[in-house]
Amino acid sequence: MSSPQDHAAHHHGPVVHGPSGDSSTAYRHAYDAARPDPGRTVVSVDLEAREVDWAIAPGATFRAWGAPGSATPTRTVDFGIKYSLRRGMDFVVNKEMHHHDDPVKVGELQIWDVVNSTLMDHPFHLHGFSFQVLAVNGKPPAWLSWEDVVNLPPKSTTRIAWMPDDRPGSWMYHCHILEHHAAGMMGHFDVVR
Numbered sequence: 001m002s003s004p005q006d007h008a009a010h011h012h013g014p015v016v017h018g019p020s021g022d023s024s025t026a027y028r029h030a031y032d033a034a035r036p037d038p039g040r041t042v043v044s045v046d047l048e049a050r051e052v053d054w055a056i057a058p059g060a061t062f063r064a065w066g067a068p069g070s071a072t073p074t075r076t077v078d079f080g081i082k083y084s085l086r087r088g089m090d091f092v093v094n095k096e097m098h099h100h101d102d103p104v105k106v107g108e109l110q111i112w113d114v115v116n117s118t119l120m121d122h123p124f125h126l127h128g129f130s131f132q133v134l135a136v137n138g139k140p141p142a143w144l145s146w147e148d149v150v151n152l153p154p155k156s157t158t159r160i161a162w163m164p165d166d167r168p169g170s171w172m173y174h175c176h177i178l179e180h181h182a183a184g185m186m187g188h189f190d191v192v193r
């Protein structure tokens with residue numbers, strides 16, 4: 001039986017998880033599938049500095065989202081732990097196991113501050129959408145890249161940007177340490193039109 005928290009029970013989209021023989025091909029297909037509608041092929045944000053055109057896949061050019069300077073986060077996602085008399089330790093997001101997060105709207109740029117309040121690492125994984133890391137503890141990364149996992153170092157804030165394209169439904173993010181995920185360190189949210 002699968003519970004609603006089960007990884008496999010969730011709409012996972014075309015993004016592949018682990019390295020496999022044809023993972024780069026699968027990724028390219030996923031990026032192609034996630035391309036915005038014509039007329040929205042370039043996503044630009046009011047950001048200072050680095051605006052570079054960045055080829056993701058042959059024939060597809062996106063503009064990278066650039067430095068974190070003037071970006072305003074649209075939400076904070078806080079990975080933490082809570083002590084529980086019954087279970088010992090709960091792994092929580094915004095103080096809640098299996099957090100129900102607010103919906104996001106198709107076509108509305110998401111800038112999330114993903115906080116790790118704990119003293120251990122948590123690899124943050126977003127299902128079905130790729131994001132760029134804008135900053136870790138306020139510092140821009142050395143390069144921009146599309147990711148679906150980023151490690152959150154202990155006591156850190158990682159600012160990411162991503163665009164919900166037109167795939168409404170129920171999606172999730174979670175810690176990719178499966179014991180943490182199973183112990184509640186995940187969030188559900190809807191993508192709505």
Ligand SMILES: [Cu+2]
Nearest residue numbers: 122175177180
């Ligand atoms: Cu974790």
